[in-house]
Amino acid sequence: MATAVDARPSSAAPASKPRDGFRVFVALVATLVPLVLVVIVLTLVQQAWPAITHFGVGFLWASDWNPVTDTFGALPGIFGTIATSFLALALALPVGVAVAVVLAEPGHTNIRGVIGTGIELLAAIPSVVYGIWALYVLAPWTYEHIGVPVNTRLPTVGLFSDPAERGLFTAGLVLAVMVLPTLTAISRDVIRAVPRGLKENSVALGATWWETTWKVILPSARAGIFGATILALGRALGETIAVTMVIGNAYVIPHSVFQPAYTLSAIIANEFTEATGTLYPAALVLLGLVLILVTLVVNIVALLLVRSTSREARLTA
Amino acid sequence: MSRNLRRRYASWTSLVVMYVLTVLALVPLGLVLWFTVAKGLPSVIHPQFFFNSELPPCEPKCPAVSNAGVGHAIVGTGIIVGIASLIAIPIGVLGGIFLAEYRIARWSNWVRLASDVLVGTPSIAIGLFAYAFLVVPFHHFSAYSGSVALAVLMLPIVARTTEGAVSLIPNGLRESGLALGLPRWRVSLQLILPAAAPGVITGALLAVARAAGETAPLLFTAFGAHILEWDPGMPMQALPLTVYKYALLPYKSLQAQAWGAALVLIVMVLAINLVSRYVLRRQIALAGQL
């Protein structure tokens, strides 16, 4: 709507704004953040350089991993990372949105406060604690109560065959628990940011609670919830320790969700301190680099989505 | 009429389903807390648990691991996280002020994006970076390198929560200050920052809690140690390392030790979290009044 008006060079108003020294100072300090990011990437590139020059792009779809012969490929790691993450999201998304809807409801602030606190504490628990819990409690339980029964009932479906204690499914499950708070917190905020007026209007038009939620509130929050999902995906992709402890550490592309696998971060965590030579650690760093680039892209997409929603919410307000 | 009845019924059903899902979401929290307490408490109540002078109760084929308590890990976590905080909090707060006060400046958008990306960066990668940056040149692991890794982790959290807290302060406060003829830096540091203080503190506490629970960045930096170490230039044990390493060993006594360490860790982190939530509530209440 702003028609461009020929902006004459401000000869009439000579540089009249005094310099803001404070601004320059805090801006410089703040610049450390992007600087660190750049330095991280550059350092990793430098460390991974031998591997990059040695393997090239083929590294991404090679699936061998043999330190003895110095043959390294990222595919099983990439697969494991993506598989566990999507599994986690598939499990967490419906629950997360439901919790967010419940939390965003007004009233019963005490109960909702407790639920909300609970969900946030879920995020506060250190990943290594999830790891030890998943290793000793969750993994045996899923094996016994999910892996085996499912396999017995659906023996012909390969996807559910050969259950093991540690594997993709257990890792996905623990990841789901770990990303649930991210998903819930952002979704709740996005749903809360939906102008109250929308809900009131819908109710005043004679819509039921569910019709209001499903047809008015969730569509308004759609982009934001999607953004939250992607952000959760980013978290899941980068999660290391808990997954490392329950994934089973098998550098293969498993044929069943109950089979052991490996993720990029788990390989690094497990093998980096023992890696010797030039190519081996460089390959591990390269895995890290791949991981960082994937999460970078995913995160940026998610951030743009979340931001556009909050802007939209402001417009609708 | 029956249509409206149907609509009402559908609405009621979906409401119930949502509440059921909510309860389901809280189950893991209960389980984690329950098992950590149940399995960790026996170790923790042992008088020597916090002092690494004696081995825990141990079955016959216990390996000769000296100083298997967690005292050195607690001290280590304190030192590592402390140094990380000293680095990250001042920078983060100033950066956050920049982000909030100069929200519309183009550069702040880049800084904001970088912070968000940094928050989402896998911690293992940050560990790798710290390793390459500080361990390789000095040729040995050190608490310093762990602190730097944790600081990198904390920095964006502090910056973004500071920004959030400062942004909660209504713009009117800023404009009112400036309109009184006060210079920008006074308004930001002497008016806005004090008003946002609870929120800023919350951010710092959350960052500390997060850093205290991190394992991955310490694997190749602080590395871990079996003895009490006060020199940050040397490898140092930390609680998450204890949990991670002992949990994966096949010895029951060390696994018990890991559970105990997990309990200590969880209590610490949750305590910080609850405190920060209290502080945050004050901030929100205050901002609501302004």
Added chain:
Amino acid sequence: MPRLTFERELASLREALVRMGTLVESQIEAALDALRRRDGAAAEKVRTQDQYLNELFRQMREQVFMVISTQQPVARDLRYLMGLQYIATELERMGDYAVRIARMTGTLVGLPERPLRAEFGLMGELAIGQVHDILEAIIDQNEPRAREVAGRDNEIDRLYHRVFEDLVKEMGNGHSDPDDALRDVTLLLVAHNLERISDRVTNVAEDIVFLESGQVVELG
């Protein structure tokens, strides 16, 4: 479709004003008719009818009051409202003059009959014509017409001068008995009141100019 309620109120006020104007016109007519026909009953009717006019005026003033307090008019709108009220005040006064003429008719009826001077008929016609035409000017919001109508009062003035001079001459001829004197004085006052009505028309014309243009002028 701006300010519907306000416009509706204005229309209703304008209508009430026209009703008042029409009544005033017929009151003057009736009073002069009663004078001409020496009809005491008709004159009395003019007096009772005036209560009706007064009530119309009171209600109109009240409605103006109501419109101002609820619609908060400013500038042209307020001027228009106040103008309507000013005009209503003048109309109410004209009605009073008609009543006075009717009262005087009552006096004349009790006195020996004499032929009425032609000037009275002329003045009456002129005055009624002025009132009628100024009403049209109000309805049409026709400012030039209003000015024109106001300009006609010279003719009535001239007639009034003549009647006045003649009557004084007659009273001063030394032959008057008390009845003659009372009749002459009464007729003189009738002429005076007719002339006053014409003056009021001039005031109304000024008010029309005011409500249309916001200018305060003095006409006539």
Added chain:
Amino acid sequence: MPRLTFERELASLREALVRMGTLVESQIEAALDALRRRDGAAAEKVRTQDQYLNELFRQMREQVFMVISTQQPVARDLRYLMGLQYIATELERMGDYAVRIARMTGTLVGLPERPLRAEFGLMGELAIGQVHDILEAIIDQNEPRAREVAGRDNEIDRLYHRVFEDLVKEMGNGHSDPDDALRDVTLLLVAHNLERISDRVTNVAEDIVFLESGQVVELG
């Protein structure tokens, strides 16, 4: 300290009204004085002074207008403002009557001198007294006082009746020459105008009751 600006405007309007009232009082006084002293120049002065009164009235009307459009008064406040304006209208009319009396004095000065009837003095005093007292009632916002002042018009009415009857009798005694007739008619009209002033006071009293209580009453 509610609505300072509005109260200030009201005070200023009240002051302007009192100024008008004082001027009207002195105009009536001056007109009657000129009549008594047969002073043509003094009578002429009354006529020029009236322009000043008219101007005061015009400005007051304008200020009422301004206050309504900027302060959006309602209820009591609006009533008060409108009441002030109604009163100003009446005062302006009283001024006109004073001018007419002065004009008539001009006529009388050109005629042979005759002693002025005592009733004129009495009527004048009464009328001036009424105007004066009603002004006080305005200033004090004293509604009972206003009603009392309005009640006094019976006395003036009585005097007017007497003067009227005497003059008609005189004119009808068969000895009038044109000068006598003109003088008598003129004096009759002077009395008429004094009586009208008293009527106006009654109207003002009604307006005072209105602006104080919001009730529309008919007094007198």
Added chain:
Amino acid sequence: MADVRPWSDEPAAVSRPELLAVQGAGVTKLKVEDLSFFYGKFKALNDVSFEIPEKRITAIIGPSGCGKSTLLRVFNRMYDLVPNSHAEGKVMLDSENVVTTRKLLELRQRVGMVFQRPSPFPMSIRDNIAFAPRLLGWKDKRIKTAVEESLERAALLDEVKDRLGDPATSLSGGQQQRLAIARCIAVSPEVILMDEPCSALDPVATLKIEDLMATLTHDFTIVIVTHNMQQAARVSDFTAFMLMNPGGRYGELIEFAATADIFNQPQDPRTEAYITGRFG
């Protein structure tokens, strides 16, 4: 010499005929009887009783916190969204007691509401209006007619008829509010509640809405809560003035009368103080 009469004016003796039509109160649409309202233990309204006439505009005015919005929200039970609140007393909508009815959806179809913020739903202009009709399961054809008719009645059709598919958020503030009105009248309510419908609009858009309200009274009973006294004066036929009780801390009805009376001759001195700006 019979009848010497100095023609002075005489006082009127006849009784006054009522010449100008006095606005009648007409049929009562909503009858409020001894209504009290509680937020938890806080009493927001105390014993409010008055009758809202059909096909007239009734304004509720009063200072902040006097409970006027609360009162409005009783009429369509919007307060059900606020936990721990409850009403006592009766609000009769024809023969149905609004306070106790269990047919909430039906009630809200009969009593529509327009809010301070227009809040267009995140869908097209057409779908915004079709929203409620669709929930009611109307046929497509009927919906289509309803959409056009409501837009027409809300004086919005001309401005949007070529872009019914555009998102409703693309409309200006004033248009959005008229859309909200159209959305509300699409299901043909009997009563329209308006909660400060113009307080987020500029004067120009405000006057448009006010004019629209005047035309809507042909078909609807309108109850409007407004902060803006002048607006109440301009648009309404009847006005209820509410005040916070200084001691007991609850809102109560001080005066209810024809708007012209409230603004010219209020009966209660508190009403007069409020409307003339001499309150508090």
Added chain:
Amino acid sequence: MADVRPWSDEPAAVSRPELLAVQGAGVTKLKVEDLSFFYGKFKALNDVSFEIPEKRITAIIGPSGCGKSTLLRVFNRMYDLVPNSHAEGKVMLDSENVVTTRKLLELRQRVGMVFQRPSPFPMSIRDNIAFAPRLLGWKDKRIKTAVEESLERAALLDEVKDRLGDPATSLSGGQQQRLAIARCIAVSPEVILMDEPCSALDPVATLKIEDLMATLTHDFTIVIVTHNMQQAARVSDFTAFMLMNPGGRYGELIEFAATADIFNQPQDPRTEAYITGRFG
């Protein structure tokens, strides 16, 4: 028979003396000359010129988006907070050109501002007012005097004198706004800019602020931007009416005159259309 005169009224012939004091424009405090304003490439104001008289209240009115707030923010250079914005032309505050001055802090001490939201600082009532004086390095005694004096002048002292140590946020909305005014006058500005100072307040608090403004003109020049035409009419001595140019898309000054003239005899038909509600 010399002078037979039917005593009809004759028209006035004398010239009209000015009896009631006409409000003089007085000394000019702020002289706006050919002021244009740009947000990036968007021209928000075009060639605005008028003179704001000293110790008078000047109101700026106009529909949303006409640039009235922008204009106000030029007067104390608050627009410096908006990147890429710049002003052209002159705004003379006495002999200083506001647009080009580099002494920003001094300018803002001379030209105070009160905003739509009162924004009390999160500290005690006393400290709110003492905040700026303290940072300016005033002596304690002077500060103490300034606090009391400003509270007194802002008509707030009586209400708060027993609780100067209470947090400012404990005050009501109207009190907070008066506190904002007190805070602003504590540093003795010459001009006070008010940007919709009452739009967040209820009518009662609004009237209090309006009365306060009337008393403040003894010492200060006040410029107020308001959405509420009636408010401008009530409080101001002079009124500037601004409008968005329909073609060129920028705000411009349509008319500037004494408030009484604007609301009785506006010269421009657009002004008349706006104030009588027949605009757009």
